[in-house]
Each structure stands twice: as structure tokens, then as C-alpha cells.
Amino acid sequence: MKRDMAQTVSRIVGVPNEIKTHESRVAMTPVGVEELTRGGHKVLIQAGAGQGSGISDDQYRQNGAEIVPSAADVWGAADLIVKVKEPMPVEWPHMRSGQVIFTFFHFAAEEALMRAVMDSGASAVAYETIKDAQGRLPLLTPMSEVAGRMSIQEGAKFLERPFEGRGILLGGVPGVLPANVVILGGGVVGANAAKVAAGIGANVTILDVNLDRLRYLDDVFPQNVTTLYSDRHNILDSISRADLLIGAVLIPGARAPHLIRREDLKRMPHRAVIIDVAIDQGGCMETSRPTTHSQPTYIIDDIVHYCVTNMPGAVGRTSTYALTNVTLPYVLQLARKGLDQAMAGNPALRHGLNIHQHRVTNPAVAETFGLECAIA
Helix, strand or coil: CHHHHHHCCCCEEEECCCCCCCCCCCCCCHHHHHHHHHCCCEEEEECCCCHHHCCCHHHHHHCCCEEECCHHHHHHHCCEEECCCCCCHHHHHHCCCCCEEEECCCHHHCHHHHHHHHHHCCEEEEHHHCCCCCCCCCCCHHHHHHHHHHHHHHHHHHCCHHHCCCCCCCCCECCECCCEEEEECCCHHHHHHHHHHHHHCCEEEEEECCHHHHHHHHHHCCCCEEEEECCHHHHHHHHCCCCEEEECCCCCCCCCCCCECHHHHHHCCCCCEEEEHHHHHCCCECCCCCECCCCCEEEECCEEEECECCHHHHHHHHHHHHHHHHHHHHHHHHHHHHHHHHHHHCHHHHHHEEEECCEECCHHHHHHHCCCCCCC
16 A cells, blocks of 8 residues: 555656756656656756757647756756756755755766765666666666767777878778777677777777677677687787777776776877777776867877767767667656655666665775765
8 A cells, every 4th residue: 555655646857957068968858758747747847958959848848847947946846856967066056865866977987976965865876877687787778879889980080180090991992901990898888889890891809808798799790890808918919900999898886997008008009099988987098088079089198089978968869869768667667656666666776776865875886985885
């Protein structure tokens, strides 16, 4: 009886504008608004939130949303905040005790954000650590697919001479060798990067420590993709020929390991390009630091580095629909049941809980900062 009562509670769900630099995604589409309002919930959308994804305020309004003028109106009223990117410093004062925030957090890469959420008393449910019964990361997967495919698109661009790259065409032409693309990590990002690079005609090498994964990739990819066990010697040998190096390493919830040290850059060809997709988790290159779409690259030791922390934000419409396809079922559960009941009914959400009642509840985040991990 108690569970039925929890399911009938009406909640206020808020969607503020994304204010990270050049972030054009939005956390909810009109169909999400319709589903929530049909369930008896109130949805507050900040004016202009969907503009970067081609969704107008009228479209939201027609499906039952209330359009409010400011972020403060959203944060101040909503029980459940649904976002795409982590709250920025100007948003931290809006967070409050008892509020549930559902978004990408990547706490391991930003201690100040973690401390701010802990101090606020809000509950942080992170897209990137929700794990299903098969051990997959369903909310991270679509953005990893986008980022993986974009990594080759961006890498091809920044290899061009006007962008200070080597002046190499990834696929080559008859009589001229194609580029060498090296991918560190054979997960979703790495596989999608390899798919695009191989389709263009580049020579691709994927390195990973999971031999079963390498066997699978070897079976499904064409002959211009080589799989290689990831150890220090194989990495150094591979990057010595890499025109384009993709960092696609992921340890869920934890900071990415530095697989490439600064001294390793001297082994790479002049003006090779690094695309560090792992930058959201701190980056897997020692020389990586976060960049933006407006200033995406910098050069260290004659190597071009691209470390944009919200790559999928550049293709907002595609990314918004890909992301909300997988987040909406969880939003509906959180709205209908509340955090505790939703986690009880869906263990995947328990994996997603990173901070609750001023304490860290994710083991990887706690280990990163030497904190005690509370049991949610």
C-alpha cells in the first residue's frame, strides 16, 4: 500500500538551460513533457532551453510544460532537476537539501563540484554510473557513440594544415598511404571511432586490456583494423606511427589513468593530433587539459591536443534525442516513485547515486578523493 501511495505523488520536474560553453543539448524533449504531465507531474522548462536542439518553447508548452523565465525559477521550485551537463559554479547556490539532480556529473574530474553537492545536501544521480544487470552503462552509451564518431570527424579536421595539423587526409588517395589512427580503449567510444576511421580507409589500431573484447572487435571489423593488447611497450610502439591518437579509456566513476606521459609525445610524428575523449574523467594523457568548442586545441611539444569536455554538445539535436531516448524511463521512475522507491525497484539507479545526504555513495568517487563511501 505504501508503494502505491509513493507512486501517486505529484512532483515538480525542472529543466534549466545548459550554460556550459557551447552546450546545445537539452535534458528533455516534448514527448518527455507529455509523459510526465500525463502522470500528474508538473514540468518547468526554462525559456529557450531547447533552442540549441531545435525545440521551441511552444512545442514544450503544447505538451503541458510551464515555461519560466529564469534558472532560479526552475531550481527554486523543482523536486527533481534534469540536466545534461554538471551544474556550473553559478548554479551551485541553487542546489538544496532534499533535491534530486539527475545529470552527467563526472565527479572524479572535479573535486570542487563534488564538495559543493555534498555541502548542499542534494542527491546526485549520475548518468555515467548507472549500470544495468548486464554491467552496461546505458545512459553513457549514446553519448559515447556520438563522441567516438565525432573523434574521427574532429581528428580529420585538425590534421589539416590550416588547423596546424600534419596535413594528412585520413583515407589517403591512390598511390599515397592512408593515415594511421591509434585508439586507446576498445569500448563504446573506441569501437565507434574505429568504425568511422575504418570506413574512411585509415589504418586503425585498437588497444585494450580485455582480450575477449579484442577478439570480438577482430571478428567484426575489416582488415584495416588491427587489435593489440594494451601494455606500455605496445602503446609506445603504436604511437610512434600515429597521425591521430584517440583516448577512449573509461573506468566508470573514477579518474582516467594517464596512459601517455609527456615524454612520450616526442615519439609521435610532427603535428600529430590527440583527441582525448576521456577528458570528462580527467583525461588519459598527462598533457591533457579541458578545452571548449570555441578554443578546442592547444599544442604541447609539437603535438595538437583536442580535449573538449562536451563533444556531443556540438551536434545538439542528434545528441539530445539520443540521450533522452535512454534517460526518460529513469526520469519517469524518479518522478513517480521518488528516489528511495525508484532505487529499490531498479538497482541500476542505485549505481547511479553518487552523493546522498552530504555523503559520497559511489566507491570509485570516494576512492579518488580518499573519502569514506556511505551505503545508500
